[in-house]
Amino acid sequence: MPGEQVPDGGRWFEDFVVGERFTSAPRPVTADDLAAFTRLSGDDHPLHAGPDAMLQGPFGVAVAMGLMQSLGIHGEAVQGLLDTHWAYRAPIRVGDVLTLELTIVRARRTRGGTRGVVTRFMRLLGDDGVVRQEGTTAALVAARTEGPDPAGRAFGTVDWARAVVGTLGPGFAETLATWDGTIGLRCDDDEVHLRVYRGQVIDCSPRAPHGATFTLGADAATWLELVEAGDNPFMRMAMAGRFTATGDGYEYLRLTSALHQLVDAARGIA
Known part of the structure; x- marks a missing residue:
């Protein structure tokens, strides 16, 4: 799998690539597991x-963490667990055989530059293919250098927005030729504002002086799915509620074509 190894077999922050996927070896659930937990x-x-006993919910979280460690990508560079957002989809029972599927969905450097936050989306599946539990967990990881980092999948950051804007075609300016406002793009806790004046993006910043006219937001896993899809599925995902829009809903709907072009540009740089 891609990524340079640190001496103990794990990785530095820079070695994690958004979109990487890993699958663990299968792990049977036994009666001893139930008794011990x-x-x-x-x-x-x-x-x-x-x-017909069900294992306790946190048993799945514990197994997922152990299977993640067994992948060999997390070593001494990992400095701590920051959060876990978890959902319980189906019971785990004795006799199930569990497998972990892990995707790197976010990698952003901290302000100090010597560390970064790596977010993993994990699915714990049974041997029947049914998802038992899933969620995201973020870890603080030491960095080898102070950057800079690739911006193509740094969703919601200023560097990402500037890269997106830099590849917009003339159609974007034509679509917004008479529009004056600010488009917000959010990924988890990161949000960037694109200040638009007569079709031109004149500024990309964490916050516009008067806020965004509207903000389009989703989690990192959704942004990743959007840029990796074979075609541009933005409208389908938006109608399915995968994206949220806050602020002026009328302007959001009116600018659907412009947003579609922004998404095309984001897919291009990813």
């Missing part, structure tokens, strides 16, 4: 006993 957690609810 019940003992460890103290959760002896009746749901976790009997012939």
